[in-house]
Amino acid sequence: MRAPGEMPPPRKGLYGFIDRRYGITPLVDFLAHKEVPIGGHSMVWYYLGGITLFFFAIQLASGVLLLAYYQPGEATSYESIRFLTTKVPFGWLVRSMHCWSAHLMILSLITHMLSTMVLKAYRTPRELTWVTGFVLFALALGFGFSGYLLPWNELAFFATAVGTDSMKAVPGIGEWLLQVMRGGTDVSINTLYRFFALHVVVLPLFTVGVVTGHLLFVQRQGMAAPMAHDKPARGMKFFPDFALRDLLLWLVCLIALASLAVFLPYGPGIPGMEWELGKKANPLAPAYPGIKPEWYFLWVYQLLKEFPAHLFGMEGSQAAIAVVSVLFGIWALVPWLDRNARASRPSPAFTDLAMAALVFLAYLMLKAWDIGGGEAVLPDPRAVARICAYWGLLFAAVTVAVRLALRSAPYFDFTAAAALQIALHGFVGLSYLAAGAISVLLLAATLAFRIVRSRNAVAVGTQP
Amino acid sequence: MIALVALLLLAAPADESKYPAPLREFLSAKNKDGSPVLSENDRKTLAAFPDHTRNLLGAAADSVILGSAAHLKILLSLELAPAAMEIVAQDNCILCHSDPGNQKAKHLFSTDPAARHANPLLNLKEFVSDVHFRRGLSCSGCHGGKPSDEMMTKDIAARWPAEEVRHSDRSWIPGFCAKCHEDAAFMRGFNPTLPTDQFAKYKGSQHGILLLQQKDSRAAQCVSCHGLHGIRNAKSRQSTVHVQRIPDTCGSCHSDPKHMEGYKLADGKPLPTTQVAQYKASVHGKALLEKGDLGAPACTGCHGSHAAMPPAVASVAQICRRCHAQNGMLFDGSRHKTAFEQHKWPECETCHGKHGITKPTDALVGNTPGTLCHDCHSQYAEGNQQCDATAASFRTALDALVAGRADIEAPVERFAERGLDVEPLSRTISELDEALVQTQSKVHTFDLSSFQAAAQPGNEAVVKGRELIAQTRREAGFRSRGLLAAIGFMALIAAGIALKLREIGKRRIT
């Protein structure tokens, strides 16, 4: 150990070269002492952010490689991708990895988001980390949507037409927004040019910026510990322990990605998760029956279908956009809405909210896949609602069982509301919106009741 | 500004108080259960007409020929354009004969005769789409009388034979229609491109001979095929003589054993009634009726329409050659041509049939019992070794091509799923298909050398296809092995990291 006041000996070699010019020793010291909190079984969730970053890096690399051969244009988009996947050596591999990694990235992003939600990592002082994460989620969806059109095949063309159509519903600027997005009134090659610019320049720039912010926040504040162990007895050193484990996991992900890319180059074959090149887009052809957007948009697609043409004086699609905006708004503001977590108190309500959100999304996705609709060209909506209700409620029951098994606090209001909506719509036969309205009203009543009861308890003095 | 006002005026809903009085009465008429006779839709239809049309309807109602609100409802349900509605409103024949409150069922034109068990010819909906009605020839044009007649008069049906005979002896019908349709100068005023030789052709047709010379009224005349009150242009899909409906129109008599009783073929056997059924199962029938290929022949394509007559033996082949020219040319140069001419056999029909022509398969060719070649040769070309040998070679070569194609096509889908480049393979398969079609066509030369010349590109395609498959398999293997190698290296790194972690853990403890 050095005596206080004694200068450290000059470092040798490359490190010394850089240190003398840029003073990186404080940074290196910081990194050397960085720790990751160890807390029970939540260790495994800490890797998800890194995995998302890893897949994003794969996207950047494979995307740059694709740029060497992809040419946007009416006569060249589809053809260049066909050329790429058939004639260019390993072109099939680059494209396949890019498509797989996109889906895996979004999957891990959503899992990462849900885990931070359950672990309450967003509580003070990490609110902005959550907000930047939310922005990254939106950017990832934007990547998925813009990239999907680039092969200019039938599937992409119609999915984009359906997807951009919903822009009309934005109040005020809806029509303008639609035309700006599409580069015209209909989806055309101009849409592709704009989406290409978005996908390759605008979104990457934004994303890299926001990711940098997100990571800086995490570095500066350290990773959040789960609440039960707010002052962990131990932390795991980031370098080399956590970093090596992280690297190991990334290798495993790469092995999985490569295998999927080689053996399932066109996706797992689930509707909404397939990317065979198919036929070139023909704007004059009638829409593809059974056209569906990518799986992460299925819930919005289905939700839009549930709204009637007119509702309470506004257009159905506008009402739907309003509902979706409110839901997103709540989600973005969770760090501030969750008072308990802010005060580092257990907050089972928001864990329940996360699970309820999953159940809500899962049911909509199942319905969007027309499960239980039968073999007819037009699936029977009642049958779909009913069969999907069985699966949705089963899923809800599983989340409840898991949480009970993990002995978390028994708060199930939100999950119950979601389950109630499913039951009312699927078994009783109410419309999706009517069932939703009833569930929301009952939920509001329950929440109000809880709040009043806790206020009384405070007044009487039985609660701090 | 003016345009806006004009638009507003035009768009303004018609003021029902300005309607003619009888119409207003109809609007307020109610059913027994209290509901209005004329629905919202009916009112809207009525409002959409210009004033002139409504005035004409009012006038018709005034004279009670437009008899009731229910009657008006029927007329409105026809969804006529104003001009057509005006014709109806001024034609007492139509008005009277469409009034359910006035006509006996036997003479009532309704929108759904089937529901009333009435004569299907009295279909009001069909009638207003009838080509004669639309060009201005209404009831009186054929039946006689005048549209303004309010009662039946002697003039009506005066031009026709007496009621007692006109249904049992229908020989007057073709001449009656021909009065207009044979007159070129007259028809030129309506449709200059419509032929005017139908009657002349009909007179020489089998139907014409039966009806006009032998007074057999079971034979088809104009009405049998074209219908009566709902005649449409033959190009319209609803016309009974549209090419896709011809088999059923002809079949309405020719598939009915009761109707065809008593008619015989040239050799004394009774006339079959299976032609339409055979046709529908045939390649032509399927093409026309299932695939919608309007180029495929219906009955009229081979038999003619107005001049319908079963084609003579010598002319069958000429008719087939209209489309199958290539095969005809090949046949003409072949030794079968002279043989068939000697035997007086109809060329194409002998092997392919006539009504029930199915897609020819390779099974027809060969020198084993059951094949066409063998079954015919064993009777008529007994002992002729060259014939048998040629037939056998044909079959072997075709089988080899087909088997080769199956071999090549089998793995394509799996390759495509694995993301391998199957485009050269697909191209080779389509080349092979073309060669196969050409080769099969060359069967009609019955000559081994030209057949083999055609089969050559096919065989080459099979070889190329097999090579491509081997190539693609090698590529698939390369991909799997490459992946395995990469995974192997990554596994090594993973193992290294795992060990390193264990070591770090151990070192920390010590």
Next chain:
Amino acid sequence: MPPSGEAMKRRSVLDLLLGVGVLGFLGSVLYPVLRYLKPLGAQTQNGPIKLAGEELAKLDKEHSVIVRAGATRIVVFEDSAQRLRALSARCTHEGCTVQYVPGDSVIWCACHNGRFDLDGRVVSGPPPRPLDKFSCTREADGAVVIQLGRGPEAA
């Protein structure tokens, strides 16, 4: 504390493992990337089709030639006025390959006697639709180039 001899051996085995793994892995990444990036040269990506030598020869001799363009076939022919044209060679009836008949100035399909005029329009027979046209030009050096792809008038 200096590592023991045992530990030293373990570490060098470990390092070897890692080294081989990392090098091999890098190789298995770099090799495909480098091969991917190397341009293919002769093969044109998508875009105009140039007639090969023997195809040109056939065109000069017989006034028509059928070329493959990706999945489609195109008939390139020179009419009596020395004009070079290119039409889809796939008959719109049942998909047989058509042929140019110079004597009759017609494109003929042998399968069912369908006939098209030299602009691709149906003249007689069962084909329901005309043949697609492609723009075809003879360059200064004698090469013949066909423009594929839809776009404002290809002909």
